[in-house]
Amino acid sequence: MKKRKSMNHKDRTFLLMILPIVAIFFLFNTLPLIRGAVYSFTNYKGYGSYDWVGIRNYIDLFTDIRVGKSYLFTFKYAVSGMILVNVISIMLALALTAKIRIKSTLRGIYFLPNILGGLIVGYIFSFIFTYIIPSIGTALNIGWMQNSILASERYAWIGVLIVGVWQAVAMNTIIYISGLQTIPAEIYEAGMIDGAGAWKTFSSLTLPMLMPFVSINLVVSTKNMLMVFDQIVSLTKGGPAQSTESISYLIYRNGMGGGQFGFQSANAVIFFIVIVAISLCQMWMTNKREEQL
DSSP: OOOOOOOHHHHHHHHHHHHHHHHHHIIIIIIIHHHHHHTTTTTSSSSSSOOOOOTTHHHHHHHHOOHHHHHHHHHHHHHHHHHHHHHHHHHHHHHTSHHHHHHHHHHHTTTTTSSSOHHHHHHHHHIIIIIHHHHHHHHHTTGSSSOOGGTTTHHHOOOOOHHHHHHHHHHHHHHHHHHHHHHHHHHHHHHHHHHHHHHHHHHIIIIIHHHHHHHHHHHHHHHHHOOOOHHHHHHHTOOSTTTTTOHHHHHHHHHSSOOHHHHHHHHHHHHHHHHHHHHHHHHHHHHHHHHOO
16 A cells, blocks of 8 residues: 655645635635525525525526617627727737837837726716717717717617727737737748738738637637626616616626516526637637637
8 A cells, every 4th residue: 555645845835825715716706606596596686585486587587678688789799899809909919019119108008998997987988978079079060979979779889889899909909919929030031032911921820820819819808898897887877778788787787786686696697608608619619710720
């Protein structure tokens, strides 16, 4: 029988460092997730007693018109935002890695939106959309600018999208810049020898080498866009007429203050599954694309 190896000083130090982190993660992340999943099978209002209702909350989710509208808005917002964020981020990354004089200054300026909090940015843009742009439109006699875009049931989501994309671009650009810096200069030199133009160089050399970073950004940007909350709170509060009510905002509003804690817990569980499924699908598709390249 082999003697069990005792832990050395390095292993004990590692455990002392990792165990508090795991405990904190479980306490503030995993445990609330488990409790929320349990409440999803009840009619809990957020206070007082409750009864078990089984899967009734999950069944009701698929017949609730308001929930359906929130999912449609969230998916429309997330798909549009994901495309815009990644396209703009790649363009910015290419510009910020080019040989320009004020490159370092520009890197500091473009990252500013990511430093500011989502609510702060939202309130600033709310003032711009509500007062500044309509004033300019009135002064220049431009009809479509005279009313706030946030007051339009049809176009308010575009205002929210502008703010969300403006703030999300910075972090994605950092990742793309990191990816561009890993590409060997010899590849571009070979492309120049073969006579490749700017577009051919990007599509045949740069983009294939960037695919691992594209995979990361697609998953991260889609997840962040799906979970849009701060911009909704500061800009529209789900209006007008619930046209910009995201899933996260609906869960918060009706779950915490609307007496639907159990019902919205079921909504949160479904939403969690949807996000995981979309992320896994994106990773599978981008990994398959990487293998083809």
